[in-house]
Amino acid sequence: MGKKSKDKGSAFERTVRTMFCKAWDIEMERSPRSGGWGKMGTRGDLIVDPLKYPYWPFFIECKNQQAWDITHLFQGTEKSKVVEWWEKAKRQAAEDDKTPLLVFTKKYSPIFVRCNFWLLESCASTLWFPYLYLAEDDSAVVLFEEFLGFWKPEIAIELKLLQPTQFRGMEKDAKKV
Numbered sequence: 001m002g003k004k005s006k007d008k009g010s011a012f013e014r015t016v017r018t019m020f021c022k023a024w025d026i027e028m029e030r031s032p033r034s035g036g037w038g039k040m041g042t043r044g045d046l047i048v049d050p051l052k053y054p055y056w057p058f059f060i061e062c063k064n065q066q067a068w069d070i071t072h073l074f075q076g077t078e079k080s081k082v083v084e085w086w087e088k089a090k091r092q093a094a095e096d097d098k099t100p101l102l103v104f105t106k107k108y109s110p111i112f113v114r115c116n117f118w119l120l121e122s123c124a125s126t127l128w129f130p131y132l133y134l135a136e137d138d139s140a141v142v143l144f145e146e147f148l149g150f151w152k153p154e155i156a157i158e159l160k161l162l163q164p165t166q167f168r169g170m171e172k173d174a175k176k177v
Contacts, residue, residue: 012064013045016103016111016144020046020060023148027052043096059093061085063104073132073141086114086139103144111144122155 013030020028031047046060063085072080086102093100102114117140120131129150131142 009062009064012105013062016060016062017046019111019144019148024152043092044098057099058101059089059096059098060101060103061089061092063102064106065104066106068104068106073134082114082141086137089114090137112141113144113147114139114141115147116140119151122151 010030017028017030020026026048028046028048031043031045044059045062048056050056063081065081068081072082082102082104085104086100089100089102099116099119103111104114105111114134117133117138120129120140120142129142129146131140131146133140
């Protein structure tokens with residue numbers, strides 16, 4: 001990978017990290033050495049401190065490449081970089097007992113996230129949002145900003161994926177859940 005590509009990927013990871021931190025009021029960092037750190041179960045491109053957030057449910061992979069097109073989501077796995085990235089994210093997430101999130105974009109394109117469909121279903125009864133359902137593996141693609149807006153840590157707490165004290169400012173809400 002050339003320096004320009006690496007810089008572009010690093011800048012995208014920082015952008016996604018900032019969006020997560022602002023939307024969910026959490027502390028998150030880029031993983032040292034492009035997601036290959038693997039120390040104490042902290043793999044992926046974006047990580048949280050496992051001591052501060054011991055039940056963090058996500059394995060986050062970020063891709064900013066021109067090698068995909070939205071139409072690839074409708075084609076078989078042989079033609080789709082997004083499918084290739086998703087399969088890798090699912091495999092690595094499973095090794096860490098996490099839920100995969102693939103955050104991806106390219107030049108002049110919005111940022112998308114591919115996730116397990118149940119994450120969207122968990123809040124579908126109260127919110128409406130556009131998404132693309134991919135039946136082959138029960139996943140979905142949605143705009144990243146939409147995902148950050150409707151899938152909040154409070155939902156993870158309600159679904160018993162996280163403990164209320166894992167997010168700053170939510171300790172008061174712990175008694176409500």
